[in-house]
Amino acid sequence: MGALIAFVFDGLRAMCRGPRLYWWWLGLLLFLIALGAWSYLTQLQEGLVVTGMSDQVSWGLYIANFAFLVGIAAAAVLLVIPAYIFHREDVKDVVLVGEGMAVAAVVMAITFVVIDLGRPERLWHMIPYLGEFNWPMSLLAWDVIVLSGYLLLNLAIPFYVLFHRYRGREPHFGLYFTMVVIAMFWAISIHTVTAFLFSANASRPFWHTALLGPRFIASAFASGPALIIIILQIVRAVTSYPVKQTVIDLLALIMAVALQINLFFVGVELFTDFYNEGAHAASIHYLFLGLGESHSLRPWIWTALGMNIIAVIILSVHPLRKQIRLLNLACVLAFIGIWIEKGMGLVIPGFVPTPLGEVFEYQPTLIEITVSIAIWAFGALVFTLLAKAVIAIEMGHLRHSSGTAVPGEMIS
Amino acid sequence: MSAGKKATGGNDVKSRSARRAFLKGIAMAGAAAAATPAWGGRTFQDAMGDFFQKHYLRMSPDEVQAAIERIQRRAQDRFGVDINVKNTPAQAGVVFGYAINISKCKGYRDCVSACVKENNLGRDSQVQYIRVLEMDQGTMNLENGDHYYAPETVPQEGKFYLPVQCMQCDDPPCVKACPVNATWMEPDGIVVVDYDWCIGCRYCMTACPYWARHFNWSEPEIPAEEINLDTHYLGNRPRPKGVVEKCHFCVQRTREGRQPACMEACPTGARVFGNLLDPDSEIRYVLENKTVFRLKEDLGTEPKFWYYTDG
Numbered sequence: 001m002g003a004l005i006a007f008v009f010d011g012l013r014a015m016c017r018g019p020r021l022y023w024w025w026l027g028l029l030l031f032l033i034a035l036g037a038w039s040y041l042t043q044l045q046e047g048l049v050v051t052g053m054s055d056q057v058s059w060g061l062y063i064a065n066f067a068f069l070v071g072i073a074a075a076a077v078l079l080v081i082p083a084y085i086f087h088r089e090d091v092k093d094v095v096l097v098g099e100g101m102a103v104a105a106v107v108m109a110i111t112f113v114v115i116d117l118g119r120p121e122r123l124w125h126m127i128p129y130l131g132e133f134n135w136p137m138s139l140l141a142w143d144v145i146v147l148s149g150y151l152l153l154n155l156a157i158p159f160y161v162l163f164h165r166y167r168g169r170e171p172h173f174g175l176y177f178t179m180v181v182i183a184m185f186w187a188i189s190i191h192t193v194t195a196f197l198f199s200a201n202a203s204r205p206f207w208h209t210a211l212l213g214p215r216f217i218a219s220a221f222a223s224g225p226a227l228i229i230i231i232l233q234i235v236r237a238v239t240s241y242p243v244k245q246t247v248i249d250l251l252a253l254i255m256a257v258a259l260q261i262n263l264f265f266v267g268v269e270l271f272t273d274f275y276n277e278g279a280h281a282a283s284i285h286y287l288f289l290g291l292g293e294s295h296s297l298r299p300w301i302w303t304a305l306g307m308n309i310i311a312v313i314i315l316s317v318h319p320l321r322k323q324i325r326l327l328n329l330a331c332v333l334a335f336i337g338i339w340i341e342k343g344m345g346l347v348i349p350g351f352v353p354t355p356l357g358e359v360f361e362y363q364p365t366l367i368e369i370t371v372s373i374a375i376w377a378f379g380a381l382v383f384t385l386l387a388k389a390v391i392a393i394e395m396g397h398l399r400h401s402s403g404t405a406v407p408g409e410m411i412s
Numbered sequence: 413m414s415a416g417k418k419a420t421g422g423n424d425v426k427s428r429s430a431r432r433a434f435l436k437g438i439a440m441a442g443a444a445a446a447a448t449p450a451w452g453g454r455t456f457q458d459a460m461g462d463f464f465q466k467h468y469l470r471m472s473p474d475e476v477q478a479a480i481e482r483i484q485r486r487a488q489d490r491f492g493v494d495i496n497v498k499n500t501p502a503q504a505g506v507v508f509g510y511a512i513n514i515s516k517c518k519g520y521r522d523c524v525s526a527c528v529k530e531n532n533l534g535r536d537s538q539v540q541y542i543r544v545l546e547m548d549q550g551t552m553n554l555e556n557g558d559h560y561y562a563p564e565t566v567p568q569e570g571k572f573y574l575p576v577q578c579m580q581c582d583d584p585p586c587v588k589a590c591p592v593n594a595t596w597m598e599p600d601g602i603v604v605v606d607y608d609w610c611i612g613c614r615y616c617m618t619a620c621p622y623w624a625r626h627f628n629w630s631e632p633e634i635p636a637e638e639i640n641l642d643t644h645y646l647g648n649r650p651r652p653k654g655v656v657e658k659c660h661f662c663v664q665r666t667r668e669g670r671q672p673a674c675m676e677a678c679p680t681g682a683r684v685f686g687n688l689l690d691p692d693s694e695i696r697y698v699l700e701n702k703t704v705f706r707l708k709e710d711l712g713t714e715p716k717f718w719y720y721t722d723g
Contacts, residue, residue, distance in 0.1 A: 047653040048612075049630035055539070058617045058627060118612020118627065118654025121463065125592045125611055132467050132593040132609070140591035140615050202711045203585065203621035282555060355708075356543060356576055356623045357554035 003400050007166050010400075014392035015385045021238070025384065029377040036374015039367040040115060048118055050367045056360035057351040061368045062116040064343035065375070068223070069109040070194040071216060071342065073150065075224015076102035077187035078254055079247075084180040090244040096158045096394065097235060098228055100386040102187075106151045108379035115371060139197045146190045153183040162393045167400045191216050204350045206283035215265045216342070221258035223338040225251040226331035231383075233328070241391050252327055256315035259334055263312055266305070266341070283349040291353065294361050301345050307337030454489065458482050467593065468606040468645070479608070480645065487650050491636045498644045500667040502600035508661050508716065509601070509688040510672075511698045512575055515722035516682035519544055519566040519573035526677030530662060531648040532640050534632025541659035542577040542674060543623070576707065577674075578603065578624035578659035579715030586616035586625060586658075595656070601688070601716055602661050604646040610655040617656060621708050622715075628653045661685070688716065 043050050053060045079098035083091040114120055125131035126144060135141040157179050164171040195216040198207040229251050236243040270288075273281040285291060290298050314320045314330035321327055353359045364372075392398045454462070461482050466475065480497045487495045524542045533539045545557030549570050557574065567573065584603050587595050594610040597603050617625040631653040643649040644664035651657050662672035666685070670676075675683040686695035698704065702720040709715070 047628070047630040051629075053629070055617070055623075055626050055629075058614045113613075116613070118614070118656075119610065122592075122609070122611045125467075125594070125609055132470075134588075134591050134593045137588045138591040138615070140589065140613060144591065197615075200589075201585070201619050203619060203708075279553075279555070350618075353555055354623050355554075355621050356545065356559070357557055358559050358623075 003167055004163070006400055007163055010166070010398050011389040011393070014389045014398060018388065022388075026381065029381045029384070032377035033374045033381070036371045036377070039370040039374070043115075043367055043371065044120075048116075050365060052363045052365045052368060054360060054362070056354050056358060057348060057362035059116070059347055059351070060362055061344065061364040061372055062112045064347040065372055066109050066112040066116075067194060067198070067216075067346060068339050068343045069105045069112065069379075070147070070191055071220030071338075072224050072227060073102045073105035073109060073154075074187045074191040074217075074220050075228070076105075076154065077184055078221060078225055078251065079228065080180060080184060080187070082250065084177065085184075088250075090246045091250065093394075094232060094235075094243055094247055096161065096390045097231065097387055099154045099158045100383055100390055101228065101231060102154045103151065103386060104379040104383035106147055106154065106190075107382050108375050110147055110151070111375050111378065112372075115375070139193065139200050142193045143190075143197055146186065146193045150183070150186050150190050153179060153186055157183060158390065162390065166393055166398060188217065191220050198346070198350065201350075203355050204283075205280040206350045207346075209269070211265060211269065215262065215269075218258050218262040218265060219338045219342050222255050222262055223335050223342075225255040225258070226335040226338075229255070229331050230328065230335075233324075235387065235391070239391055239395075241395060248327075252315060252321055252330075255331075255334065256312070256321065259308060259312045259315060262338070263308060282353055286352045286359070287345060287349040291359050294352070294359050296361050296363065297345065297348060300340050304337040304340035304345060307333040308341070311337060454486065458485060462486075462608070465608050467609050469596070476645070483645075483649055487639075490650065491634065491639055493636055493639050493641060495639070495641045495643050495649065497649050498642075498664060500644065500663075502598050502602075503667060504599075505687075505689055507599075507601040507688045508580065508666060509686065509695050509699075509718070510580075510661070510716065511684045511695055511702075511704065511718040511720060513682045513684070513722065514572060514574060514719050516680045517544075517573045517575060517678075518680055519546060519561070519568075519571070520679060522677045522679055523575060523674035523683070526673040527659075529638065530640055530665075530673035531659075532632075532634055532643070532650055534628065534630075534634065534651075535638070536633040537628065537630060539626045539628075539632070539657070541624070541626070542575055545574045545576065546571050547574050574719075575674075576622055576624075577717075578661075579622050579707070579713070579717035580659075580661060582714035582716055583712065585619040585621065585711075585713055589615045589619035591615065598646070598663075600667070602646075602663055603658070604660050604663065605655070605657055606646070607649070607651050607655045607657065612654040612656065614656060621711050621713060625656050625658045627656050 051060060051062075076098040079091055079095045082088040083095035114123065117123070126133055126141075128135075133141055133144075135145065157176060160176055160179070161171050192213050195213040198204070199209060199212040202208050229248050232243045232248060235241055269284065273284045277285065282291065286294065287297050287301050289295070311330040311334035314326050315334075321330070348362055352361065389398075461478065465471075465479055465482075468476070471479065476499060480499065483497050484495055487493055521542075521544050524540050524544065527533070527541050528535070531541065533541070543559060545554065545559060546561035546566075546568070547557045549572055561568075561571075580597075580601055580603050582597075582601065584597060587597060587603060591613065592609060592611055595603060595605045595616055612627070614627055617627060628651055632651055634650070639650070640648060642664060644660075644667070647660045647663035662670075662674075666672055672685055675685045684694050684698050686693035688695060688699075690696065698720060699718065704718040704720040706715045706718055
């Protein structure tokens with residue numbers, strides 16, 4: 001028990017030590033969070049009327065970010081599988097960073113749903129027995145279960161592994177291997193359930209397709225590694241933590257394949273909808289071409305498509321992918337491209353036209369944008385703090401009862 | 413209130429006595445009821461009562477009564493009116509159904525305005541449970557319908573009019589979607605919402621194929637003198653912001669044998685409402701003798717709302 005308290009305390013202390021750049025970074029994040037909190041206060045007081053949402057387009061930027069971030073969270077499994085199943089030592093070195101990213105992404109996803117609620121103070125109504133929980137009927141109830149379960153798994157596994165390392169012991173293989181296998185399947189489930197949340201709606205032809213689940217997984221396995229590749233390079237640059245190039249090469253390859261499959265799926269959707277333009281096609285027509293005077297998503301989706309195509313070319317051509325600058329460009333393009341395609345590009349057209357055929361457009365307001373930025377900043381903060389502690393322990397700077405823990409020194 | 417602030421202090425004898433004063437304050441606030449406005453115009457006890465209020469179907473009769481009294485005090489606070497909040501249960505052997513004769517509908521939208529008044533719909537938010545589409549003759553494609561038609565006179569040449577509202581589906585996708593069971597189908601077939609249980613996630617709005625659900629994006633404003641004082645717990649009582657609402661077949665009227673407001677207001681007699689289980693009802697006559705159809709029947713939600721034409 002004493003060791004546990006010392007572990008938590010040392011971890012927290014590691015989070016509170018760092019060079020000036022570290023503190024500037026935390027300060028920036030806190031500033032953005034404060035801005036968003038201020039906006040959210042307005043939203044609480046006035047109601048969701050301060051957003052651009054309406055009865056016609058009743059979900060917007062918040063749920064768009066939610067859908068995207070669940071994918072980022074699920075993508076951590078791409079480090080977990082090679083590390084624990086295929087025993088790749090180079091991946092094992094960084095797998096905890098990936099799990100930290102999963103934690104941050106799930107926290108962001110859950111926050112985005114909570115701030116989208118009209119009555120957040122009634123959240124306790126979801127607690128089984130105390131309230132009413134419409135499980136297994138409601139897909140939203142499923143999402144609550146899989147997301148909170150995934151959060152717990154991704155907290156428990158690193159905690160267990162790190163706590164043993166902290167005490168200089170080897171983690172019990174059978175125990176954490178079981179947890180890892182569960183987490184693997186769980187990762188796929190969170191994103192499948194999130195896809196089902198949309199595809200379950202027969203009233204929304206744009207989402208009501210069996211392809212949505214596979215599309216979600218494919219795009220997640222492209223956007224997730226894109227983010228991990230960037231993060232790992234930052235970790236390598238600002239700490240002395242060893243990040244092997246082979247890990248980045250592996251992720252880049254996975255990303256190339258996933259992005260190819262994702263683009264193929266987009267093409268399949270386009271063919272099916274546009275060859276026979278039935279009722280199913282109205283939303284996709286709105287998205288890519290616009291309906292009458294309404295075409296606010298058109299420039300976005302074409303930009304996203306362009307970005308994804310450039311990214312897939314870079315990633316698919318060996319000599320291009322091997323150049324770290326071009327790889328980074330591809331990562332940034334794919335990340336933004338998929339954020340548009342699977343965020344606003346997926347959520348909004350589901351509501352346009354409405355089930356009664358009305359075409360009504362949505363534009364996020366400044367309040368929605370600042371709140372969304374704040375939640376991203378909050379996720380970055382969670383990740384930074386977790387990664388700080390993880391790296392300190394992994395580097396061996398933090399050891400139980402050594403009495404000479406010097407977590408601050410590892411930052412170059 | 414001031415006692416409450418002091419009580420948040422340390423642990424010494426002084427603050428302990430302050431805590432006692434605070435608890436006493438709660439008791440007094442309860443006794444004074446609506447007399448002492450605090451906590452957003454409500455007493456502390458009412459605020460707590462609202463917060464911990466159970467799901468409608470889980471409340472005991474006493475708890476429902478207490479909830480109704482809180483709702484009445486809230487209406488008094490907000491609008492300065494005394495509303496009657498009924499709790500009439502569904503009658504045995506009754507399942508309501510609706511049919512509209514689209515040959516008779518001339519697009520006057522008297523049903524819409526009657527509904528707004530009857531059901532205390534937000535005037536500033538312009539929520540309307542009924543939407544009448546002006547359709548080109550020769551097509552049933554809703555995407556070609558005009559939602560905001562405003563010609564000098566109706567009906568217009570070459571047009572027909574299609575009123576759409578909650579179909580009270582027998583297999584309602586909105587009920588399936590709700591994560592907290594805040595919406596359900598009553599024994600008489602009406603899909604209702606517990607406005608005090610809804611968390612405002614709006615997943616039901618996403619699930620509805622008829623765009624029948626509406627959200628209170630802000631606190632709905634109604635001029636006090638226009639408020640319908642005759643309300644039902646599951647129907648037209650004033651709604652707070654941040655929750656979903658919908659057509660409930662005028663539960664405050666129909667459970668007492670009256671017509672829904674939209675039917676009463678219709679000048680052409682296009683609307684037929686009644687008990688589907690009563691073989692002698694007009695609605696049963698229509699279903700048995702007219703060629704009826706339902707909107708989006710292919711989605712399998714089993715609407716209890718039919719359309720038919722003359723001839």
